[in-house]
Amino acid sequence: MTARRLLFVTLLAISFAGLSALMAVTLSPGGYSALDLFILFCFMVTLPWTIIGFWNAVIGLLIMRLTRNPVEAVCPIDHDITDRPLTSSTALLSCVRNEDTESLETNLTAMVSHLVRAGDAEHFKLFVLSDTDMDDVALNEQQMTARLQERFAGQVEIVYRRRTDNHGFKAGNVEDFCDRWGDQHDFMLVLDADSYMSTEAITGLVRRMEANPQVGILQSLVVGLPTDSAFARVFQFGMRLGMRSYTIGSAWWQGDCGPYWGHNAIIRIAPFKDHCRLPELPGKGPLSGTILSHDQVEAVLMRRAGYEVRVLPLETGSYEANPPHLLEFIRRDLRWCQGNLQYRRLLAMPDLKPVSRAQLFLAILMFLGSPAWIGFMTAAAVLGAVSDQMPYRPDTGAILFFTVLTMVFAPKLATVADVLVRKDLRRAFGGPIRVVLSVGAEILYSAMLAPIMAVAHTLFMGGLIFGKTIGWGAQARGVQRLPIKLALQKLWPQTLFGLAGLVWLTGQPIGLVWPVIPVAVGPLLASIIAVTTSTRTLGEIAIRSTLWRIPEESAPPEELLDLHLPALTKGRLPAADQPDLVQGDAKPAEA
Template sequence: MASEGMTDTSHVPVDARRLSRRRMIFLALVVATMAAMVAMLVLSFAGNGVSAGEGVMIACFLFTLPWTVIGFWNAVIGLALMRLSRDPVRTVCPVEPGDTREQSPASVAILSCIRNEDVSQVGAYLDATIADLARSGRASGFSLYVLSDTNSADIAREEEAAFERLAARWRDVMPVHYRRRADNPGFKAGNIRDFLEHWGARHDYMLVLDADSFMSSATILDLVAKMDANPRLGILQTLVVGMPTVSAFARVFQFGMRLGMRSYTLGSAWWQGDCGPYWGHNALIRIAPFAGACHLPLLPGKGPLAGHVLSHDQVEAVLIRRAGYEVRVIPVETRSFEENPPNLLEFIRRELRWCQGNLQYLKLLDLPGLLPVSRIQLVLAILMFVSAPAWIAFMTLGALLVLVGGEEMIRFEPGPGLALFATILTMIFAPKIASVVDMLVDPGLRRAFGGAPRIVASAVSEVVFAALMAPMIAVAVTLFVAGLPFGKAIGWGAPIRDNRALPLLLCAAKLWPQTLFGLAGFAWGFAVTPGAIWPLLPVVLGPALAIPFALATSGPRAGRLALASGLWRLPEESTPPECLLPLHLPAHASLGITFTPPADVPSARMEAEMGKVGA
């Protein structure tokens, strides 16, 4: 019997108690670290007491901390798991593996959600997906649904012809359905809801893909086997990696993502457990609970944060968790791919779309019945895009206080200040540092990424790239958030995926605020405190160079130079997996990698018809 005043936890499963302890440890680490960093900032200001202006700066600083501190501890825990655990994935994702040798009894719908996309590219990806499943001999349980929200009549005609050919080509392997909504309420989530209402009852699971997604048959079948073996799994998310690309911008960016992704995801899965993330694509979903529990509300009010939910994925994750089903991420790189934005302007547009969607969560925080971790995840998703305006406000307010009142209004002690600055930089880059360490000590990873010298050179140059880009994005997000009360919103258009060169006038029109911010920072530094210009460089150099940065990292010429340098190369380029070769990726062609179709696959016999997919 439990002692009086204590809670009896003997009925709680061991895994649940272990997860609860992990969450308490993680919470303690995050709170203690944030408190220590705020204390360091207070000490930096304490030479003549903390003024009212400095107090506001401390409040702004507090809003910037959660994502930085959480990312740091995720990386530390992830690195510890990678180096010390015999099976890191099993430690954080304890799902039964299932049997991939047997045909699953489940019916699986593959959903490709598209809107005004390059039809030939989408068709090639889907053709390769079906071909890989056909080679596995397990395609009989699958059906493909191309769910179009295209509002261009010309592209719609291309889609109809292309996917009619795709259906005819694979009629003996799996059914292919094409549907276009004339009206598009609810964006992508509404597209999937329409599928559920019309065809969902026919299937057990749905594999959600974006237009730029590709997954191998081995990865898909592994997801299905795990879902079969774990009836309480609602969503099983793969770790999505960038596809080999000829875009210089995307090459550097996705190499950086690859650096930080595994340690970060392992660490986050350690404490999130069954309340894991859903990223909206490259995930397998159990249809019945999703259809019943994940009806997204129409947000009340007017303006950009009202109406249909844009960032539907995390909301659906917390709703299906509320219904009693687990949401898990498999924190290991498999054959699950996506494309990344090919240039800076497209990257900013994606960030602003996510920003608007995540800030809509302000109207969802009072959803009844959410688990505490789920509610925290919504808060963190909001803070992801509140931190940028808070950081800009912190820097701007500090500059104004120095300009207006000098040491009477703000006094910065260099000792604790520089220590805090170094601590923040270490925390920001901790996930990447952790993964570089893991690569360098693991012979297999070291070979896969091209050897130690190439890994180090690629990592150092990517850190410089990220340090330049981060304040550019922060300025863009800050201006966007400031415009939300006045009706500023991001449109719902098809992303640009090809590696076109950006025009100078377009870059100037889009990036002049960043340039102005950077130049103003330099002017302030040289005019007011010339000795402080070096610590300011990470803040103002990137924005000041935003326009040439965007130009230099876009277009075919930049891509050829990036490929020729040998830097930022992924294992899928050094040793391409067989499943990617039918895609005829330009990056592989540039590296001299070719594909000879096997004669026993229907797609191979009709390779010449692939040009007709987009005709």
Template sequence: MMTRRRVLFVSLVLLTVLSLVWLMITVLPAGPSASWFHWVIVVAFACVLPWTVIGFWNASIGLLIDLLSRNPLRVVNAGAAQTPEDLPLTESTALLLCIRNEVPDRLVRNLQAMISSLGKSPYHNKFHVYVLSDTTDVAVAAMEQRMFGVLADQWAGKISVTYRRRDNNRAYKAGNIEDFCDRWGHLHTFALVLDADSLMDASAIERLVRVMTANPQIGILQGLVVGLPSRSAFTRLFQFGMRLGMRSYTLGSAWWQGDCGPYWGHNAVLRIKPFSEGCRLPVLADRHGKSSYILSHDQVEAVLMRRAGYEVRVFPLEDQSYEENPPTLVEFIQRDLRWCAGNMQYVHLLSMTGLKFTSRVQLLLAILMFAGAPAWIVLLSMVSWTLGTDSSLLEQIDLTHAGVLLLAVMTMMLLPQLASAIGVLVRPSSRKAFGGAIRFVTGLLLQILFALMVTPILWVSQSVFLFGLLAGKRITWASQNREAHRIDWLDAIRSFGFHTLVGVVMAWPVFDMGAGAILIASLFMGGLWLAIPLAVLTSRPKLGEWLVRHRLLCLPEETRPPRLLEEIARSMAVISTLPGPNHVAPESR
């Protein structure tokens, strides 16, 4: 069955790509009027299509499954659907909180809530928390030892908490987890991997562990991750779209990926023995012969787990499994470029021996996720300058086909959000959870506008960054600024002045072509023109407070707060009572 699904999916993608390329060829002048510029446009267009078309079909299939199936989980992960909800937990699970130079009070806040939730479970003695620190800042490390030591004392006798700090940060997070496997892996059957911004309810944790227990063939089980409620305007705009896109996209991709599912590096359960034995990452060498560790470790570990003979599955339903998203456009771009650097390393791994064909496709898709950015810049620039410098071409273009092509591309770019939006609108309970139909539709329109503006900013940032990598630029995995803060105008100009210049230069010929041409160009380049004010305004606390006050871009967790999020508020009182900096926790408790 899975083979048939994959053949059907590939056929749909190829047919759609070929149809759109043919449509582009029919739009452009043919015969003597054609020039090499036209063929550059066609080639660039063909390069940007794969990732866009795959996203379109993932979302379309996911929407159909969500609307037409009584049990979507059974369609994409039968083992999870058949796991009894009351299956006893008999195996030990380690919770791995991987951190590096993070503000400890936020970490303790989230971890306190998770431990408190697990503490109410009859299986609390089956869990052991490990705080795995790669912190290099001595002052932050001292705070970690103090605060996590108090947490360990508080829960002693019920849930064990172990704090360990590495002096050698070899291989970053992947090396951090590898060190855990070597030292303590034999004590546990499963490991739940958490990032510094992760938060999960005990019910979600236990559900993943139950599925792993009932299905010994699964090596990695990835939970669906959604954003935590935020007062940052940028975060609210971003994760509203993320929330809409994740469910349908993940359902659709799980339908054809099956046992070669995704692993996002956090909020997922690993089977420790095969992970430790078969998922150790290779060390790459850069152009100068120096060792280079893999930054985006997660997808590589997933394909290695499949090579070891175990399945990688996803639990594609919202289940109180959260993460925090960047508070401003600046931090968002920085995170995106770290992912870009990591994914580009996959070029060296495509020829690894023993990988499943689908696993190689996943590595290739991860590369295309960013490699298409320069093609978008070339495509938009060539279209703009070709039409702007030869006005007679407008008379030769098939405007009907051009309109169909534009509508098709815009639909494919926006469908992941629109698909889930349809699912919300057809269900009264879902509409109410998002604040009501009017607020939901208003938020959807705001998010679509936001996505249209941010996307070209990402294209320029990724393109510049990729050229830097080709020139030998090296990047390390630094900690993230997760606190909401304002971006002033000068910082915004420094960060996005180049983007604005690129946008103006790309669209310069269009400005003389009338309001209609400018409007169409703004769909793809307007975000570049407004990058500076966008960065400033979406960082303003007053805008975020206004959105919260009017319940715009709100998530279901805001209209109906789950107990876990209420626990976070209570845990803040615990943090304020922690003792002074002289308290140092022993390495193991």
């Protein structure tokens, strides 16, 4: 594992040095002014995550194509678990706060029902852990729990607990469970309100934990549920393509210092309870107090305690619902932003593994890249406006631009390459023509979305300096049309940024600036994008178009049918076009 990490660091360092040098050469005409150096600095801040994504994708693609079982290649634990009877006790933790109880009840009923049918229910206990601060919602939760208790009486024990003070937010919710009931169970499977996991996925995680006592956290690969939200449909299609190669590549070098994403993961309770309590950050202001992004901190503390943290890159059986509209997507990202920036206070924690410390640093840099990108784009535009001559070399500039662009989209392109050469995956994603069209549209969509998010991150981080905070409120789940007035109120800074960018673009030669047109158009149309992609009508059109199809829509797993998802009843492919296989881990013989 050390050799893998050294190789990855070497690739990262060489790429960083090469791209930085290429940018320096590009800015060299006329010498280096303060503005040139600022542009170079901002560019260098944005590079690490771009380079990491690229090499993760390259490594992931090589593993997917050259090994028969990519999962075992990057998660080297005992996977021979199929026929092993369960011997442990696992608590299923449904962590909720002001949620829609109807959809929550549907998901929990389906999960527990299938555990009962599989004959494994005696090894599980369901806890509905509520942090709800609205009495009417709490009443609905209690009534829902009572119905579940009546339905599964004598089969699965179900417990409801509501905290009146949600100190510590979700991490505090789980910590309270550990203090009350942790000694009664071996493992806990942490679920969000929108989580759904198949029986095979749940019992597979449990059996792997039983067979591998050195593993403290085993994170499943979480993918999006089929959705009738136009915004989420395109977004999660891109995520689905990007995550497989990226996660396999990152698991190859992260190894036993893997990620924990806060849900759809199984945790060994005893070491978690003893070693993973989160510190309260001293001081005042939004970056003190309770740590919002608790998951990665808990992962590094588990690793510090001597237990492995692994990711299991299986694409089937572990699901979540993505934000249904742009404003909720931004709000979720800003909460992560605030939480990740708190990590700066944790970088000096004693006895952390080097990889763990690097993960915390990179989590901070992930969001610092947004103001760096805004600064880079703004300074580059100013440089062009104030220079009497060409301020950069167009030859190296073009090479640099297309190199970075390729690296940015490498995770998606790598998975697309794997999909197109495998018959089962081509059919599962709707066929090669649909895949190519969907990928092209999604890349344009994400190129427009990226500057919208960068503006939001930058303004929010500026607000943190003056005490602005995001907190932990209820999350929007279902499809709901955004009012245009609300979209304009929230997204007017993006509109101004896009307008300024468009004005600048109109003064430049089209042959020079055409690749960056989405950078201006996306923010300029932010409000329109937010409203239109939030409507149920556009969502239904997207479903019926059969674009951005995921395998679960082509051949829905039986368990997902119990969730009554609209995306599984509309826009179905003809029977002749449906795949015989959704997706396997091992490469089929014909590949």
